[in-house]
Each structure stands twice: as C-alpha cells, then as structure tokens.
Amino acid sequence: MFCTDIPNPVFFIFSNSVPHLLYFSHIPSAIIALILGFFIFNKNRSGSRIVGGLLLFVSITFFVWIIFDLILWTNNSSNLIIFIWSAINLLEMFISASTLYFSYVFLEKRDISFKIKLFVGILFLIYVAFIPTSFNLVKFTLNDCGVEQGLLFYYFYFLEILFSSWLAIYLIKKIITSKKGERAMTTYFSIGAIGFLASFSGANVVASITERWEILQYGLFGMPFFMAFLVYLIVRYKAFNIKLLGAEALIVAMIVLTGSQFFFIQNPTNRVLTTITFVLITFFGWLLVKSVAREIKQKEEIDRYAEELGQAKEKLEASYRVEKQAKEELERIGEAKSQFIMATQHHLRTPLTALKGYLSMAIEGDFGRVNKILKEKLGFCFESTNRLIKLVNEFLDISKLQLGRDILEVKEASITEILQDVIAEVKPEADKKSIYLTLGLPPGSVAPAMADPIKIREALYNLIDNAVKYTEKGGVRVSLEAGKGEAGKNTLLITVVDTGIGMSKQEVADVFGRQFERGKEAKKVYALGRGIGLYIAASIIKAHKGRIWAESLGQGKGSSFFVELVAK
Numbered sequence: 001m002f003c004t005d006i007p008n009p010v011f012f013i014f015s016n017s018v019p020h021l022l023y024f025s026h027i028p029s030a031i032i033a034l035i036l037g038f039f040i041f042n043k044n045r046s047g048s049r050i051v052g053g054l055l056l057f058v059s060i061t062f063f064v065w066i067i068f069d070l071i072l073w074t075n076n077s078s079n080l081i082i083f084i085w086s087a088i089n090l091l092e093m094f095i096s097a098s099t100l101y102f103s104y105v106f107l108e109k110r111d112i113s114f115k116i117k118l119f120v121g122i123l124f125l126i127y128v129a130f131i132p133t134s135f136n137l138v139k140f141t142l143n144d145c146g147v148e149q150g151l152l153f154y155y156f157y158f159l160e161i162l163f164s165s166w167l168a169i170y171l172i173k174k175i176i177t178s179k180k181g182e183r184a185m186t187t188y189f190s191i192g193a194i195g196f197l198a199s200f201s202g203a204n205v206v207a208s209i210t211e212r213w214e215i216l217q218y219g220l221f222g223m224p225f226f227m228a229f230l231v232y233l234i235v236r237y238k239a240f241n242i243k244l245l246g247a248e249a250l251i252v253a254m255i256v257l258t259g260s261q262f263f264f265i266q267n268p269t270n271r272v273l274t275t276i277t278f279v280l281i282t283f284f285g286w287l288l289v290k291s292v293a294r295e296i297k298q299k300e301e302i303d304r305y306a307e308e309l310g311q312a313k314e315k316l317e318a319s320y321r322v323e324k325q326a327k328e329e330l331e332r333i334g335e336a337k338s339q340f341i342m343a344t345q346h347h348l349r350t351p352l353t354a355l356k357g358y359l360s361m362a363i364e365g366d367f368g369r370v371n372k373i374l375k376e377k378l379g380f381c382f383e384s385t386n387r388l389i390k391l392v393n394e395f396l397d398i399s400k401l402q403l404g405r406d407i408l409e410v411k412e413a414s415i416t417e418i419l420q421d422v423i424a425e426v427k428p429e430a431d432k433k434s435i436y437l438t439l440g441l442p443p444g445s446v447a448p449a450m451a452d453p454i455k456i457r458e459a460l461y462n463l464i465d466n467a468v469k470y471t472e473k474g475g476v477r478v479s480l481e482a483g484k485g486e487a488g489k490n491t492l493l494i495t496v497v498d499t500g501i502g503m504s505k506q507e508v509a510d511v512f513g514r515q516f517e518r519g520k521e522a523k524k525v526y527a528l529g530r531g532i533g534l535y536i537a538a539s540i541i542k543a544h545k546g547r548i549w550a551e552s553l554g555q556g557k558g559s560s561f562f563v564e565l566v567a568k
Contacts, residue, residue: 030066033059033227050111054102055230058095062223065091082137089156093127096163096201103167103193107174107186123159127152153208160201168194185237192229196222228377276367280358287351302333348392356385394536408543412568413453415492416446419480422461430468436475437468446482447567449492451544456565459540460494462533463561467498474499474558482567490567497560503552508559511550512538541565 037059041052065088072084097120104112130136135150171190178186203219206212233239309329359382361367363375370378423439430437449456467476476498483491503511512534541548547564 030063030223033223034063036227036230051102051106054098054105058098058102061091061095061098065095066220085137086131090128090131092201092204093124093156093159093163096160096167096197097124099193099197100163100167100170103171103189107171107189123162127155127159130155157205157209160205164197164201167197185233185239188229188233188236192226195229196226198222199225225373228373232380284351284355284358305333306330349389352385352389352392356382356389359385394532408452408455410450410452410544412448413451413456414446414448415456415480415494415565416441418453418457418460419478419494422457422464423478425461426465426468429465430475433468433472435468435471435473436477437464438475438477440477440479442480442482446480446492447490449565449567451565455540456544459537460563462537463494463496463563466533467496467500467559467561471498471500471558476500492565492567494563494565495560496562497558499558501559502555502557503550503559504555508550508552512548 037052037056041056068084068088068091072081072088101112130152133150133152135152137150137153171186171194175183175186175190199219199222201219203215207215207219230239359378362370363378363382419439419441423437427437464476464478476496479495479497481493481495483493538548541563544565546566548562550559550561552559
C-alpha cells in the first residue's frame, strides 16, 4: 500500500482495493468488540468487576487503535502521521499487556501480584520516556510511505514478542494443569486469546519490519476470532455469570456481521438475498431476546415471591390458617408458572423454529457463499437453537403434567426394544468415557407394557443417560425382569445400576422431586446439567400409574434406579 494510493478518506473507504476494503471491514468487528465489552462490564454484577473492566479496556483500546490507524492512512501531514504512529504503537502494547492481564484474572479468578505490575509498568515507562526523542520515528515521507525507524522500534518489537510469548506459555501451561471439568473452557479461551494476540501483534511487527503495510489488514481478523470464542464461552459455559448476554451478543454479532457484507457485495441478487437475511435475523433475533428476557424476568419474580413467602411462613408457623394459605399460594404460583410456559410456547418455539430453519439455510449456502469461520459460528448458533427447542418442549411436558393434562397415547409398547434403542444411543457417550454400559434381558419373549412408547423412552433415556453422565469409573448395568406386583398384576421391572458418585440419604429421598437443582457432587462431575431429567422421568412414570424409586449406599458408592410398569 502506498500513501499516494489514498489521497483522501472517501477514496480510502470506497476504493475497490482489497486491502482497503479489508481494513474497512474491521470497523464492524471493532464495534462488536466494544459492544461486547460494555455488555460484560455492565451485566457481570455477580462476578469480579476487574474482569469486565479489563475486557472493556481491551475493547476500547482496540477500537481507538482502529480509528487512529484509519487517520494515519488518510492523512497527508508527516508530523501528524509520526505522532499518530507513535500513539498506535503505545496503544498496541496496551492491548497486548491488557489481554495478558485479562486472561490471567479470568482464569485464575484473582489479581496479579504487585511485583508483576511494577515490572510491566517499568517496561512501559522506559518506552514512553523515549517516544519524544530521536530514538523513535526519525522521519516519514508521503510519496512512498517511507519510514526511518529509530532504536525504540526494536524495543517495541521486543515488548510485543514478550507479551505474546508470555500469554502463550501461560495459557498452554494452564491447559495442561487444568482439572478435567475446566479444561475444555480453558482450551477454548486460550485458542481465542492466543489467536488474537498472535494475529494482531504478529501482523504489526511483520508489517513494520518488512514495510508491507497491507499485512496489517489481515492481522486484525484476530479480534472477531477472540470475541467469537468469548461469546461461545458465555453460551456454553455461562462465563461471567451472565444470563441474557449470550443471546444478545449472538444476535448483535450476527446483525453487524451480516450488515457488513453490504460493503463487499457486487452481485444484485446477492445484495437482495443479504438484505432479506439481515431483516429476518434482526426480526427473529429481537423476538428471541425479548422472549428470553421475559422468561428470566418471570423466573426472578417467582423466585423472589417464593422467598418472601417462605419468610412469612417462618414468622407465622404457629398459625394453621396462614400455613394453609401459604401452601395454596405456592400451588397457585406453580400453576401460574406452568400456565405461563404453555401460554408462551408459540412465542418461544415458533421464532426458534424459524431461526433454526434460516440458520440451516445459511449454513447450506442458500443465501450465498459463507466463509469457513462464519459457517462454524452459524453452526454453534444452530446447535444452541436445537438445545433451546428441546428445553422448551421439556418445559411444556412438565407444565402439562403439573396441570393434570393427559399427554399420553397409551398402546402396547415393547420395553425390550425401547431399552435396546436407548442403550444404542447412549453407548457412544459411555465409550467416550471408557466405562461399560450393558443390558440384561430375560430369556424368551417379554410381555409388552401398556404405555406411551415415546414418553416411556424419554423417561428411560433420562435415567440411563443420567447414570452414564455421573459415572467416571466402572460403568452402568441395565436389566429388565418380568414379575408380579400388587393384586397379582403382571409387571415389568427396569433396573439401572451405576458405579458413579452415589447419593446421601437426603438426596435419595428427594432426587425425583427437585427441579433445576442438583447436588454439589453432580455439579462437579457434569456442569451443564439442567436438573430436570429425573423429575421428567418420575412425572412420566407416575402418569403411567407406575412406580419409580432410587437407592444408594452413600456418596461415592454408586446408585440404583428402579422403574416398575404394568405389563399387558
């Protein structure tokens, strides 16, 4: 890139030169980083404020760097160019050091020591002290963008390489030493952080040394790469303790990135398709965020009201009348919650289904060619939407069962075939964990059960999948037996025995009654559980007039789950 190629900012922005267009395309990425930084800083109320502050600082500094560099290449004053050039080098070092600082605080959940802060501060002071001297930029010529660099630039290269290497070594060491449950999140974060700093700092250093300034444009792709990984951590691992940010950030990122495509489209057909995609993403994204926000607000109100009601119950425990009213009020709240979820099913499921469809079309290329990075991120969105749709359906089933509505289509159901199908589906997960998963069936034919095959399969899947998830060593043994129950009725007994984390007596007593709540050991082993699988299984079995119960010898001694169904 030559200075004579850029006589004014308007030509720079709308030039057909690939490096120019690439550079301008990074402005939306910088805006996304800025928005994400503000979101996390503003909404990370329950976490460490220093984490949100550091990310916000990195985002703001990167945005200012983009603007300063844009001024640098659209200006014709040598003195101003030298000043701006010195400023962006200082900003670049701030970005590198702050990214390292942010990574440490985010993963260690504590601040760095004063000695390290003092060491880095001295390094910066040395650099700042020599900026106004002849050791910095000596001169700059406009006709060919010629730069005569002083000795300070070698110190600048040293600091950039130091901070990038420091970050890479720390994160690689952190991945190796992380616990099994934290290693995946640490790995994803490390890929994003190392990719960002290596791309950003590396491109600047290489461009400065070779004076091939177009390299700068490609190095800026590191920031959207890093932001994408942060959004994934928020959605997948609930990073920063933020409830709504995942949905908001994904929608905003999709809107901005889709909108930025208008600067590159030459084909009128692609422009029309991109416009349609932009409108649909904006509309359905707004519906999705609004629905999630309404659900979160409703849940918070119910939780707050239940807490207040619990306090009132403690104060008026001696009064039978007040206790009865409290019980009725709790039941009313539960019914209201179920009614709310059912009433809003179309507001949740309809936009989600539409969003899933358009995401699928975008991934398949129906709206035009999608680059590899965007296709990968759209894939993440598609998987998240699938999980949301499944969760909505589970909520609807719970609500219908709680309201006493019949959701069963009873007919002859082969429990043997259902168990074989479930085992085949869960087996890959067990193999992945190197634990056994076996099925024991009685000899000969087994009488079918009078049940809803789909719902019974869901219940048995939840039981077996739950056993595999919370078993780290040994395995899970599933068996089926035919027998006689009360009043001489033919029964089928399904037993699921695991060698997993086990349960205390208290956990055994209410394991099927908890919703959205799990034991401490369960959270350690499987952090992504929602705490409703066993509740749904118990609700389905009880709706079939069957019995379900659990047994355990204690923590770390495995668990046994039993299901008894009426056979034909």
